[in-house]
Amino acid sequence: MIKVYPLGTGGAFTKHYHNNYIFELGDRKLLVDAGTTLRFSLPAAGYKETDVTDIVITHLHADHVGGLEEFAQRCMWLYSYKPNLWIRAELAEGIEDVLKAGLFTDGLQLSDYFHVHYEKDGFQLGNDYEIEFIKTDNLHAKDMLSMGFKLSDKNDNANIIYTSDIGKHEEALFDKHFDENTKALFHDISFIQTPVHSYIDDVIAYYSDKLALPSLYGMHYADDIDAVEIEKKYGIQMVKIQQPLVFP
Template sequence: MAALTMLGVGHSEAIDHWNNNAMIEAGGRRLLIDAGYTIKFALRDRGLALSDIDAIFLTHVHADHCFGLERIGYECRFQHGFKPTLYLPPGVYEELWEHTLKGVMGQVGEGPAELADFFDVVLLGDKPFEFEGVRLTHFQNQHTPEKPSYGLMINDHLLFSGDTRAIPEVVNRFSPEVILHDATLSDWNPVHASVQELCESYPADIRSRMHLMSYEDFFEEHRTHVEQEFAGFAFQGQEFSL
């Protein structure tokens, strides 16, 4: 049975629950949703190593979502002799390689290198793709203005929002049974949905299916309120069937 596990649930500033990254397991293989700078620790907590990862889907280019790719690329190539698959939605490749990873991965002992020397790069178009029978539909969310940033609808069942403000039009279009939604516990944020914004943007029946992720370390102060208004917080190591 396919499942999604939250490897980490923390906000970019959080230190207690690793970066907000997830993993799909299906058919004996593993697909990461993002790989931030804490990914090696997060996998260790699940008894896994970087070499246990077969593929990665990147939602967007921010450090807590992509900086772990350097370590995955180096270790898989030089220690384990294989290239994981890297799924990149439209507009992400140039930001990732030219503006982020090239400075640290563009030159190796053998000479100049490209992203394709470390990963089997798959540039996605607008259509859904599959991983071991799991259907993944990527959609543009509402994160940093003018920045390519995506969420995923998985098996027409679970919506993973990625970093975003409220996206009620997307949620209404897909009608997911389970929702993992970005949330900040601050009163307002220009690129993340506050709890108040979520309450104002989604009716109670949708919020009852919504688990909040990518939150700050002081989440316990908000736990009672969140559990009254939503399905609750998503927790590190929590598994959701697909």
């Protein structure tokens, strides 16, 4: 079973919480991205730092990584706790550059705060769950390394696909990762046309013959969007803050 708990659904300028998630996977809790609002969104959802067993960062914008430094410090200094940090190998230098000013003091390194795993294509969580990286370099922002992923529950023969932030979704080819066990596509959507996020009408047009639209979950949307009205208009699902989703 895959339980997806949205800590927030907002973009960089939200007045609420950034589009970060807890994926509950058996006895593991995977934090997907750690924006600057994490210090508020995590406790608001009923989680504490020591609940998080694993972390993955999709790219290095502040609404996805800006809260990781404080999270690491809280884990070390308040709880003497080290979660797993899964890093796409090509992002290793960038993540260390983001974190080193605050964390690499008195000879400390990233491995003092986390069990660090550098991975090229993905990783396994226990025996039942597998994360496959879907690389989207330059497709969210020019000259930026970024990725989505495919998360598979091998026990239940179910998977979901997560885009993270994506501008050129038609080039990312997330649909090439669909199979008969794909239960949901969590997709970045925007209601204005912008080069760094996916315009809602373009997303609907692209996926209408590739995926049953109720299996498409819109995320990372502006605060003033009426999610219920969007669901009625487009026939998709909208991810809603602190409203968990369970698959299959």
